[in-house]
Amino acid sequence: MSDRLFIFDTTLRDGEQVPGCQLNTVEKIQVAKALEMLGVDVIEAGFPVSSPGDFKSVVEISKAVTWPTICALTRAVEKDIEVAAEALKFAKRGRIHTGIGTSDYHIRYKFNSNQDEILERAIAATKYAKKYAEDIEFYCEDAGRTSNEYLARVVEAVIKAGATVVNIPDTTGYCMPDEYGAKIKYLMEHVDGIQNAIISTHCHNDLGMATANTVQGVLNGARQVEVTINGIGERAGNTSLEEIAMIFKSHKEREIVTNINTSKIYGISRMVSSLMNMPVQPNKAIVGRNAFAHSSGIHQDGVLKNVQTYEIIDPKDVGIDDNAIVLTARSGRAALKNRLHVLGVELDQEKLDKAYEEFLKLADRKKDINDDDVLMLVGKDRTATHR
Ligand code: KIV
Ligand code: ZN
Numbered sequence: 001m002s003d004r005l006f007i008f009d010t011t012l013r014d015g016e017q018v019p020g021c022q023l024n025t026v027e028k029i030q031v032a033k034a035l036e037m038l039g040v041d042v043i044e045a046g047f048p049v050s051s052p053g054d055f056k057s058v059v060e061i062s063k064a065v066t067w068p069t070i071c072a073l074t075r076a077v078e079k080d081i082e083v084a085a086e087a088l089k090f091a092k093r094g095r096i097h098t099g100i101g102t103s104d105y106h107i108r109y110k111f112n113s114n115q116d117e118i119l120e121r122a123i124a125a126t127k128y129a130k131k132y133a134e135d136i137e138f139y140c141e142d143a144g145r146t147s148n149e150y151l152a153r154v155v156e157a158v159i160k161a162g163a164t165v166v167n168i169p170d171t172t173g174y175c176m177p178d179e180y181g182a183k184i185k186y187l188m189e190h191v192d193g194i195q196n197a198i199i200s201t202h203c204h205n206d207l208g209m210a211t212a213n214t215v216q217g218v219l220n221g222a223r224q225v226e227v228t229i230n231g232i233g234e235r236a237g238n239t240s241l242e243e244i245a246m247i248f249k250s251h252k253e254r255e256i257v258t259n260i261n262t263s264k265i266y267g268i269s270r271m272v273s274s275l276m277n278m279p280v281q282p283n284k285a286i287v288g289r290n291a292f293a294h295s296s297g298i299h300q301d302g303v304l305k306n307v308q309t310y311e312i313i314d315p316k317d318v319g320i321d322d323n324a325i326v327l328t329a330r331s332g333r334a335a336l337k338n339r340l341h342v343l344g345v346e347l348d349q350e351k352l353d354k355a356y357e358e359f360l361k362l363a364d365r366k367k368d369i370n371d372d373d374v375l376m377l378v379g380k381d382r383t384a385t386h387r
Contacts (some may be wrong), residue, residue, distance in 0.1 A: 002255040005248060005331050006224040007241065008042040008200060009035050011272060012057070013073055014238050015228040016046075021276040025057045032061045034268045039259040040068055040241075042095065042224075047073040048087035049080040055087050062091035068133065071095040076125030085132035096129040099139030099167065102146040104153055106301065117148055122154050126161035137165035139202065144170030148186040155187055159197045162173075166197050166226060170213055173206030173236060181216030188221040200224035203239045205231060210239040213248060218256060229272040230287060242269065242286040248312060266319035286318055293325075297332030300325050304334050327374065329363035339374050347378065 012028050015021065028045070035043050045061040046054040062070045070091040074080035076098055088094035101110055107118050122138065129136045138158040143151055155166050168187070170180055180203070188194055201217035201224070203210040214225050231240030239329055245260040260309050261290065269287040273280050282289040292315040294300050300311035303325065315321070325335050333356050340355075341348060347355060363369055 002257045004224065005218060005244075005256050005258050006041040006200075007039075007196065007245070007258050007260060008044065008071070008224050008226045008241065009040040009228065009241060010044040010226050010238065011228040011232065011241075012061070012203075013044040013046055014226075014234060015232040015272075015276075016278075017234055018232055018278070019169045021232065021278055023275055025053070025060050027275050028057045029060055031066045031229075031268075031272060032065050034264070034271055036065050036068055037261070037265045038268055039261045041259060042069045042071050044073060044097065044226075045073040046087075049074065049077075049083040055083065058084075058087035059090060062088055062094065066092060069093040071097050071137065073130070074098045074125075076100040076121050076153065078125075078128055078208040081125065081129045085129075088133065094133055095134065095135040095137055095165075095168070096133045097137040098125045098129050098138060099141055100125065100135075101141040102151060103142035103144075105145060106142050111132075115153075119154055119157055123157050123161045126158045126163050130162040134164070136163050137167055137170055138163040139167035140168055142170060143168040143183070144175040144180065148183055148190075150280055151183070152190045155197075155199075156191045156193060159191070159193045163197055165200050166195050167200040167202050167226065168217070168222070169202035170204060170210075170227075171202075173204035173210060175203075175209070175213055176280075177209060177216040180213040183221045184217045184220040184222050198223050200226055201239070202226035203235065205236040205238065208236070208261070209244045210237070211247070214239040214244055218248075219254070230269055230278070230284070232272070232276065232278055240284075240286075241265075242318065246286050246318065249317070250312060262317050263319045286313070290326075291315075292320060295326040296330045297327045297335065300335035300338075301332050304338050327359075327363065327369040328367070329360060331359075331363070336374070339371070340378065343371060343375060343376055345375070345380060351378070 004311040032043055045058045048058045058072050072084035072088050074084045078173055084096050108115050113212055126138055140154055199221045199222045201214045203213040227241040227243055227244055228238045231237040243266045245258055245262055248256040280288055294303050299310045336359055355377050
């Protein structure tokens with residue numbers, strides 16, 4: 001029996017905090033509706049007390065979206081919680097996401113406080129939020145650098161106070177995957193009442209380990225993951241939704257299933273990138289321009305014989321029409337022949353050899369060989385072919 005993994009998308013909150021990525025309410029509604037079509041379980045729509053614009057966006061997204069839970073972020077402060085509850089009043093299913101820093105760095109330097117006081121504030125905030133909503137998520141900010149013993153005390157106390165989900169953020173992206181996995185395992189084994197809440201991962205990518213840490217969290221018992229489209233987010237970003245969805249879809253033996261309709265991934269990736277003016281790096285897993293592009297001769301030959309030789313995901317599974325055989329100076333005859341075939345041109349061996357010689361000369365001068373170049377090599381143009 002597979003276990004269900006809940007997908008909590010924070011593109012519109014953690015993702016939108018990135019300088020230059022701000023969206024207006026209409027654009028946020030567009031993204032929220034696309035997230036609903038994608039099948040996410042929870043949309044974190046904003047931090048309502050932070051600005052009138054964020055408040056309005058949470059209200060409008062709550063009206064526009066039917067199926068996913070709409071979540072609003074707060075600090076462990078009564079005013080924040082009241083404003084979040086007000087912003088969520090139109091949500092069919094609303095969640096208040098409150099919390100406080102639990103690491104010594106936060107307790108000493110941010111709050112000038114101590115562990116006992118922070119524990120009391122965590123309990124009070126959870127109880128206060130519970131007056132306004134049934135579904136309460138509590139985050140232990142900088143949990144990645146919080147001792148497991150103290151973290152377990154906080155998690156146990158907020159579950160007792162009514163939290164339905166407890167978020168364990170690696171806020172600074174510092175944890176190693178085995179360490180983050182062990183942290184989740186420790187909580188699963190040491191917190192009384194853990195079965196009454198869902199443990200959530202929230203990993204940042206400062207050392208490039210956000211996805212690995214999230215996977216370790218899930219394998220050790222977390223059943224919600226906080227992610228963003230294209231992995232956007234503070235500094236080096238958050239765990240990317242598309243990576244987690246495709247990891248568990250590809251590794252069926254792990255028996256973890258999500259509700260993500262993966263064929264919608266590429267479309268929403270393009271939408272978020274263009275609305276936020278945030279290009280996707282070409283070699284980004286799953287959605288980068290080169291994610292399914294084969295350029296070396298050996299790989300192209302293998303893929304043309306059997307696509308599984310060098311491809312673990314069918315591009316159509318993520319909404320990309322086909323894999324791309326990119327013609328470069330490292331491409332072989334087989335790739336050129338295939339491209340000509342696609343363009344409606346069949347050559348005998350002698351003509352193919354000749355065309356290949358010319359192709360290599362051109363490819364040495366020009367980085368990307370396009371279809372017009374290929375046709376020109378064999379003395380044809382588009383009007384003379386069936387494409
Ligand atoms: O990274 C973090 O700790 C956060 C919390 C506010 C959830 O984004
Ligand atoms: Zn974060």
